[in-house]
Amino acid sequence: MEELVVELHPGIAGSANNPLTIRERLAAYTELTKPRITFLIVLTAAAGFALATRGRIDYLRLVSAMIGIGLLSSGIATLNQYIERDLDALMRRTSDRPLPSGKLLPREALVFGAGLTVLAEMYLAVLVNPLTALLGLTVIAAYLFAYTPLKTKTSLSTLVGAFPGAVPPLIGWTAARGELSLDAWVLFAILFLWQFPHFLAIAWMYREDYARAGILMLPVVEPDGRITGQQIVIYTLMLLPVSLLPTALGLSGQVYFFGAILLGLLFLYSSVRAAFSQSRQEARRLLLASVIYLPLLFILMVVNRK
The missing domain is CATH 1.20.120 (Four Helix Bundle (Hemerythrin (Met), subunit A))
Incomplete structure (x- = not known):
C-alpha cells in the first residue's frame, strides 16, 4: 500500500520534494504538546481531584476534568513553542523540535495551540465549572505572558514560572469541589x-x-x-x-x-x-x-x- 504524504511549503521539512508523511506530521503535532510534561500535569491535577473528593471518587467526572486539563496543558505547551521558536533554534537540545526543524510552519503551531487552548477553556467552563476555567486562564496569562518573555530578561523568571507551574493540583481540586x-x-x-x-x-x-x-x-x-x-x-x-x-x-x-x-x-x-x-x-x-x-x-x- 502506498504511504500517504502531505505536501508542505518549500523550505519546510527539507523541501516540497521531501514531504512529511501523515504519521510524521501527527508525531510533530504531538511533540508540540509536550506529552511527558502534560502527563505529569494531568497526574498532579488528578491527585488534587481525588484528594478534594469526599467519599467515593466519581471516575467519570475525574476523566472528564482530566481531558479538559490535558487539552489546556497541550495548548499552552504548543503556544510556548510557537513563541520560543527562534530561541529553540539556537539550542542543541531543542533545535530538532517541530518549528525550528521546519517540520511544521509557525502559523500551523499557532492555530493548533490557540485552538486547543480555547477548546480547553470552553470545555472546563461548560463541562467542569467556571472556577476551574478561571484558574486555567491565570495559568495561560502567567505562563505565556509573564514567565516566557522574562526568560531572556532575568533569572527570576524561574520564580515567576513556578506560580503557574504549581496550579495543576488547584485545578484538579476545584474540578472536584468547586472551591479552594x-x-x-x-x-x-x-x-x-x-x-x-x-x-x-x-x-x-x-x-x-x-x-x-x-x-x-x-x-x-x-x-x-x-x-x-x-x-x-x-x-x-x-x-x-x-x-x-x-x-x-x-x-x-x-x-x-x-x-x-x-x-x-x-x-x-x-x-x-x-x-x-x-x-x-x-x-x-x-x-x-x-x-x-x-x-x-x-x-x-x-x-x-x-
Missing part, C-alpha cells in the same frame, strides 16, 4: 517548591545551551554554581516539612507521612550531592530523582487519603 481551601494550597506549595531543584538541575545540565540562546537561567548568570547549589538544597529542605502537611491537615494518613519522609530524605540526598559536585552527572541524577519523587509522593498521598 487551605488543603488545596498545601498541594500548590508542594509543587511550587519541587520545581526549583527540578528546573535548576536542568538549567545546570544545559547552561551552555541556555547561554547560547540568551536565556538567563541562574547557572548562566552565576556560572560558578555556588548560589545554584544553595538554592537547590534550600528549596529541597523547605519541601520536606511542607510535604508532611497533608497528614497534619487530615488529607492523608500515617503511611503517607512516613513515605513522604523517606522520599524527601532521598530527594535531599540527591540535591546535596548535586550541589557539592556541581557536575552534569549529578545534576542528571537529581533530575531523575525529581521526576521519580513527585509522582510517587502524589500517588502515595492519594492511596493513603482519608
